[in-house]
Amino acid sequence: MPAIPPSPTVLTGEHIRLEPLTMAHLPDLFAAGGGDEEIWRWQGGPTPYTEDALGVKLREVLDEAERGVYVPFAVVHRATGRAIGWTSYLDIDAADERLEIGWTWYGRDHWRTAVNTETKLLLLTHAFDELGMGRVQLKTDHLNERSQAAIARIGARREGVLRRHRRRPDGSWRDSVYFSVLAEEWPSVKTRLSARRGR
Template sequence: MEPLIGPRVKLRPMLASDGPDLVRAAADGDLWKLPYTFIPSADTVDKYIRIALEGRADGNTIPFVTQLVESKAIIGSTRFWKIDWEHRKLEIGWTWLAQSWQKTFVNTEAKLLMLTFAFERLNCIRVQFATDELDDTSCAALLRLGAKQEGIIRHDLIMAGGRKRDSVMFSIINDEWPEIRRRLEERLSESSNPNQTTDASRLDR
């Protein structure tokens, strides 16, 4: 698959050799300590990448690293997963950004790239997101994105330390996409300052 490239953000398919750069990005804020999601550390990055690449080989996952177009620096990761080709739906998840790039244009531009690809290239009828019920920031960000909250999946995941996570499910359907695209493009056009606060980063698992 070719990279998804915007004016300032590039989503490049993940490689087995990306481990050191991912750990370096996650070290900006010690993100692996977050209780809400799975972010690689030096001890877990090999497994993190292996799971992503196995999913790609199985045809149900498309993992990316998030890069800045200008500097080519890797500053996070995201992926399409739970891809259901028959029913034309998927989930956007495993999304995280280095702390220095949270609440900037990066997440908005990355989501625009991914949603455009999902709805306009893959012809999806549904894109879903799941986030930790305790993560108010991500829940609010998904609502601002235009996703609709659908419900809570109880004891959805077992987190580090053994906590049983309840996940809040959100979705965007194809009928809603044109208006959401318009809003995202408008938001990006207003964020000429690369450090302007435009969104939250911990959008989904």
């Protein structure tokens, strides 16, 4: 049987809650990461220095969601109840039992905390255990070493590099580094993520 395509839902962990992304999250998101060039240099397009500018980016994500391209989530910090970033399922193919986790960012205050570990644990658990996916991929810019290290820490396997994959906003070309987790690898990755979250 093919996998089940993802749909908007709420996924709750110890530290964060993933909920369907909406325009109502905009003020929190701007407070978390608006104007931070280090976040947005890897997201494509100019850094949003105003809430309206971030609203344009958010609207683009939601428009893609309406077309079925993305299933985006706000990452909500449970202790404060405020959105601190967003993430998405994309490149969804239920017949081939695969999807991608991407378009992810968090406010700088939450880097190297339990947030990324738990976000990935929730998304991967939902993808493999509830949707029946056989492959989940992640990709990042070959120059974004921080992102590559974060993906490797969750236990995803580096597959290779797609050269000259995407034009950056400045006109230069990005190579994309691909990682994946397969269904048969998921139990050990889940154990690893659960242990990391507890530390």
